[in-house]
Amino acid sequence: AQSVTQLGSHVSVSEGALVLLRCNYSSSVPPYLFWYVQYPNQGLQLLLKYTTGATLVKGINGFEAEFKKSETSFHLTKPSAHMSDAAEYFCAVSEGNYGQNFVFGPGTRLSVLP
Amino acid sequence: GAVVSQHPSRVICKSGTSVKIECRSLDFQATTMFWYRQFPKKSLMLMATSNEGSKATYEQGVEKDKFLINHASLTLSTLTVTSAHPEDSSFYICSARGDTHRLTYEQYFGPGTRLTVT
Numbered sequence A: 001a002q003s004v005t006q007l008g009s010h011v012s013v014s015e016g017a018l019v020l021l022r023c024n025y026s027s028s029v030p031p032y033l034f035w036y037v038q039y040p041n042q043g044l045q046l047l048l049k050y051t052t053g054a055t056l057v058k059g060i061n062g063f064e065a066e067f068k069k070s071e072t073s074f075h076l077t078k079p080s081a082h083m084s085d086a087a088e089y090f091c092a093v094s095e096g097n098y099g100q101n102f103v104f105g106p107g108t109r110l111s112v113l114p
Numbered sequence B: 001g002a003v004v005s006q007h008p009s010r011v012i013c014k015s016g017t018s019v020k021i022e023c024r025s026l027d028f029q030a031t032t033m034f035w036y037r038q039f040p041k042k043s044l045m046l047m048a049t050s051n052e053g054s055k056a057t058y059e060q061g062v063e064k065d066k067f068l069i070n071h072a073s074l075t076l077s078t079l080t081v082t083s084a085h086p087e088d089s090s091f092y093i094c095s096a097r098g099d100t101h102r103l104t105y106e107q108y109f110g111p112g113t114r115l116t117v118t
Helices: none
Strands: A003-005 A010-014 A019-021 A024-026 A031-038 A044-050 A056-058 A064-068 A073-078 A087-095 A108-113 B004-007 B010-013 B019-025 B032-038 B044-051 B067-073 B076-081 B090-097 B113-117
Touching: A003 A087, A010 A019, A019 A108, A024 A073, A031 A064, A031 A073, A044 A056, A044 A064, A044 A073, A073 A087, B004 B090, B010 B019, B019 B032, B019 B090, B019 B113, B032 B067, B032 B076, B044 B067, B076 B090
Parallel strands: A010 A108, B010 B113
Antiparallel strands: A003 A024, A019 A073, A031 A044, A031 A087, A056 A064, A064 A073, A087 A108, B004 B019, B019 B076, B032 B044, B032 B090, B067 B076, B090 B113
């Protein structure tokens, strides 16, 4: 069975600073990996996903993530944080070949300080 | 494209009553829909997988008689919380996986429904 861990339940960065949100996964088959963002009292919005192919994935709002199989990681980065990036971020894994259910990580709350 | 709606967005009900939450895929057909529950400041917990025209598959620990799921069409799944109790208060989120998205296993999420049981 797959699982996801996110190091750091709360991350604070200054506006304009680098954003780094960590995600590590375990999966018995090649994984499909996702990052979602959730604003208060709202559903989830897909930031980016990795299925196959290029390991550096670019998403919306300037975010990108790199799939590193050797490290079983899929960390999310953004070069320069904006105030509007403050939200909850969830990493998720789906077993690509036949699994259909997502397993979500516990989430990381990102605060952006002025 | 790939928009999922939920109705209502917020509902307050009295203990012992039943509440129905609708999840609709607006611009695509979804054979499979998923229902999640999210506790405050927590991650999403999968409750059940809903397949059009067949019975839902519930995750371990989820009471199927309490959380009734019906996926009557390719664009609509409903979750009915029966005999609601205060501990059922939560944020319920549905997602839909379009038939054309099955190879990427991408799910599109609804905006969520905040249920408060008094």
